[in-house]
Amino acid sequence: MILCVGLATLDLVYRVDRVPGADEKAQASSVEVAAGGPAANAAVTAARLGAPVTLVTAVGAHPLGALIRSDLEAHNVRLIDVAEGSEGLPPISTVIVAGRTGERTIVSRNAGDLTYGVPGRGLPDAELTLVDGHHPVLAVAAAREAERLVVDAGTWRPVFADILPQADVIACSAGFRHPAGFTAPHVIVTHGPGPVTWSHDGRTEEIPVPPVDAVDTAGAGDAFHGALAQALHSGAAVRAAITEAIRVAGVRVRHPGPRTWLDAL
Template identity: 65%
Template structure:
């Protein structure tokens, strides 16, 4: 099973605290961890942990911080294609603070900003299924057009999605997603996404799905959340695996992805949870 992920790779600085500081206040964290982050990168790490052969195409560059991203991806079985290997700019950095009492997180990030990249000189590898997250629009568009089967992580609206959605088999939206000029995604507005299948997550609430002739929802089992950072990315990585392995039953694929995301939120830290996947 060969999967391609195209999108954002960041340096995530994750700190766990008992309470969030107020303005002009300092608190001591319980732990500090550094890992590769970003929707596509986290989903790629999840898919690799689930046994897929995974390639991530992103922008990391030659800045010393990029070594942290490369090392973490390599340690977790993800092959990186860097679309701008000589770029002196630092990779995007996210400061993630996790509240130990609830598992909720706050994130301050720059993401990819306005960086413009082109296709890697070697092109893109063949894959059974491709996931794009909409970051780095040129990469997203090229990957979408070349994909055999396309899954889109649509956490929030990005202009490139107008070009990407028509190529998608499944678009996975967050509950906060808003197509321009449209209401939240439901049975009446799912057509605006222009994909055969639309999935909408709602945190701990049921995951709703919409297809041309039917719709439904899949329950999310209650779990004790310890760390919710990256839970949506884990869901998307697992959904990519379920779809690529030939599971054409969308509710079953969603249920599998929910199960993986549930494991993620029950364990602290960006990577320790991977050891609990069977």
Template identity: 60%
Template sequence: MRLLFAGLATVDLVQRVERFPGPDEKVQSASVDVAAGGPAANAAVTAAALGATVTLVSAVGAHPLGDLVRADLATHGVTLIDIAADSPEPPPVSAVTVLASTGERTIVSRNAGNRTVAAPADGLPDADLTLVDGHHPGLAVAAARSARRLLVDAGSWRPVFADVFPHAEVVACSGDFRHPDATAGTDEATAAAVRAVGVTNVVITHGPEPVHWYGPAGTRGSVPVPVVSAVDTAGAGDAFHGALAVALARGDLDLKATIAYASRIAAIRVTHAGPRAWLSHLP
């Protein structure tokens, strides 16, 4: 099973605290982790841990911080195609603070900022399924157009999605996603706006609440997620998307079973602290 992930890779600095600091206040962290992050990168690491052959196409660059991203991806079995290999700019850096008592987190990140990159001149590798997250718009459009099957991680609306969605088999939205053409701020309105451009399936997640899905011919439903005690919610959505990509590529599950599988993987993610320790607990 060959999977292609196209999108954002960051350096994530993750600190765990007993309480969030107030303005002009310092607190001591209980732990510090540094790992590759970003929606596409985290999803790629998840998929590789679940047994897929994974390639990530992203912009990392020649800055020394990029070595952290490359090393972490290599350690976890992800092949990186760096479309900005000669760039001296640092990769995006996310400062993630996790509240130890609840697993809630705050994130400060510039994501890709104003960085403009294009797809590789010699094209993208063939894959059974492709995931794009909408970061690096030129790359997202190229990956969508060349994909055999396309899964879109739609955490929030990005203008490039107008060109990407028509190629998608599944669009997975967060509960905070708002399509500009939606007539109301409901899941039904979001799904209708996304499906209006030809998307077959829309999945909408709501953290610990049931996942809503909308399929062909007016089919719809919800899938409960496992009830767990969360200790770290950072990257949970990315883990869901990586597992969803694996299940879709396997093709041996219907949409509801696919969502249930991805939800179980995300539940494992949130019950372990740190960006990578949870991977050793996968089935």
């Protein structure tokens, strides 16, 4: 099993011709609602690729949380909700996708200052664990217990200082900056449409990214991480897993919307 630990949001995804400016209104050509967040999107991707996946996150009992639960269930992701019974709003993101370029603008209120502990029954055993650094108490506990740890290192978070030293694989974008630097057996850096760099055993390789016509880049990194986790879980070597993750991310950006792209895998 793959254990994903981190953020789940309710995403409201609007597609527009162009992102509106200040004091400007825009009519969306489409709107979709789905579960989002790095860990949730990675979990959905890995599950669609055939892995058994459990997501540990905070959703709660608010009516909007039911939309997150429903989407995860529809995509075969088992949910462990550490905020069960909480009536507060779940994390919510508004995603605006520019139809002409596929670029996205995101306004979100993520986990904020809310702190959730490990469930009383503990975390389930897993062959591979993916954490995104959200919900720090959960992230640290999952990292310490992980048999094999993959870290989605998005924006720098202080909790990464405790998590990254335990990682087997760190996957981040070129813009990620650790104040003190970091190492791991495998460090994977994505550069948008540019080649992915893979550092291991004291050397760095470049893995090419085939050109694609991008229509929606929202969640492409999450798809990359989910596919990477699934490939590693299935026994693929790291280079092969990176190549598969590149393929899946390429499928993601070629299709509009948060979920329709899964049908093309």
